Amino acid sequence: MVTKAVIPVAGLGTRVLPASKSIPKEMLPVVDKPAIQLVIEEAIEAGIKEIILVTRSGKEAIENHFDKHYELEAELERKGSSKAAILDSVRNILPADVRICAVRQPDAKGLGHAIHCAAPFVGEEPFAVLLPDVLVDCRDTETHDLQRMISTFNQNGCTQVMVEKVAQEDISKYGIADCKYSPEAGNSCKVNGFIEKPDPAIAPSDLAVVGRYVFPARIMSLLADTQPGAGGEIQLTDAMDELRHEQSMQVYRMSGLTFDCGNKAGYVEAVLHYALRHPETKDATRKLINNLSD
Numbered sequence: 001m002v003t004k005a006v007i008p009v010a011g012l013g014t015r016v017l018p019a020s021k022s023i024p025k026e027m028l029p030v031v032d033k034p035a036i037q038l039v040i041e042e043a044i045e046a047g048i049k050e051i052i053l054v055t056r057s058g059k060e061a062i063e064n065h066f067d068k069h070y071e072l073e074a075e076l077e078r079k080g081s082s083k084a085a086i087l088d089s090v091r092n093i094l095p096a097d098v099r100i101c102a103v104r105q106p107d108a109k110g111l112g113h114a115i116h117c118a119a120p121f122v123g124e125e126p127f128a129v130l131l132p133d134v135l136v137d138c139r140d141t142e143t144h145d146l147q148r149m150i151s152t153f154n155q156n157g158c159t160q161v162m163v164e165k166v167a168q169e170d171i172s173k174y175g176i177a178d179c180k181y182s183p184e185a186g187n188s189c190k191v192n193g194f195i196e197k198p199d200p201a202i203a204p205s206d207l208a209v210v211g212r213y214v215f216p217a218r219i220m221s222l223l224a225d226t227q228p229g230a231g232g233e234i235q236l237t238d239a240m241d242e243l244r245h246e247q248s249m250q251v252y253r254m255s256g257l258t259f260d261c262g263n264k265a266g267y268v269e270a271v272l273h274y275a276l277r278h279p280e281t282k283d284a285t286r287k288l289i290n291n292l293s294d
C-alpha cells in the first residue's frame with residue numbers, strides 16, 4: 001500500500017524571482033493558501049498519511065506552516081466565535097492521522113538526489129512523488145488522478161508516471177514519454193522511456209511528465225548509484241530509465257487540470273482559476289475578468 005509521499009521543496013525558485021528571494025516559492029499564495037498546501041491536500045485526498053519534505057536552509061517557512069502556531073491559535077480562541085472559521089483553517093491544516101517530516105538536501109545536486117535524501121524515511125515501501133511547482137485540480141472530474149495512480153500501482157505493481165498532452169511549443173519544457181499510443185484520460189499504458197526536454201522535432205510524443213509519480217522502493221537504490229547526468233545533476237529520469245529495464249513502467253494520462261506555478265504566467269493562471277472557485281472571491285473575480293475583456 002502506498003501511504004508515503006516525498007515532496008522536494010529545496011529548489012531556488014529562480015523562475016519566480018524576485019518574489020521568491022526571501023520566501024520559498026512554494027509559499028506564494030494562491031488566493032488564501034500557499035501553493036504547497038494545495039499540493040499536500042492533493043496527496044492527502046489520495047490517501048497519503050506520511051509526507052516527507054526534502055528541504056534546505058532558508059525554507060523553514062514551509063515547515064512552520066504545517067506546525068502548530070500556539071500564540072496565533074490562543075489569540076483567535078480568545079476572540080471567540082467570530083474567529084472560529086479562521087481558527088479552524090489555521091488549526092486543521094493537516095488531518096490528525098497525517099504526519100509530516102522534513103529532511104535537508106545539503107547540496108543542490110538535482111531532483112534525483114533530492115528524492116534520494118528521503119530514502120531513510122521511505123524505507124522498503126513504495127511511495128508517491130509530487131513536484132510542487134505543478135498544481136493539479138481534479139475537482140471537476142470523476143477521478144482523483146493521484147488516487148487512481150496509487151490504486152493502479154496497488155493492483156499491478158508498475159511504476160506510474162502522470163502525463164498530459166501539451167502543445168508543440170511546450171514540449172521542450174518537460175520530460176516527454178515514449179509510448180506506442182496515448183491512453184484515454186484516467187487510464188495507464190506501458191511506456192518505453194522518457195526524453196527529458198527534447199526538441200519538438202525529435203520528441204517521441206506530446207505526452208509530458210506532469211510531476212506526479214508512484215514508485216516502488218527499488219528506485220531509491222537505483223538513485224543511490226545514479227551518476228550525474230544532464231547539467232551535472234543526479235537526474236530522476238536516468239534512474240527511471242534503469243528501473244524501466246528491470247520492470248514494466250506505465251504512464252497515467254490525467255483527467256484533471258494542471259497549473260505550472262514554476263513560471264510567472266502559470267502562477268497568474270493558477271491564482272485566477274482558484275479565485276474563481278473560492279466562495280469569497282469568485283463573484284468579484286468573474287466581474288474583474290468580464291470588465292477586463294470588455
Ligand code: G1P
Binds near residue numbers: 111133134174175210
Ligand atoms: C521536472 C522533470 C520533468 C517534468 C517537470 C514537470 O523538470 O524533470 O520531467 O516534466 O519537472 O514540472 P523541472 O521542471 O524540474 O526542470
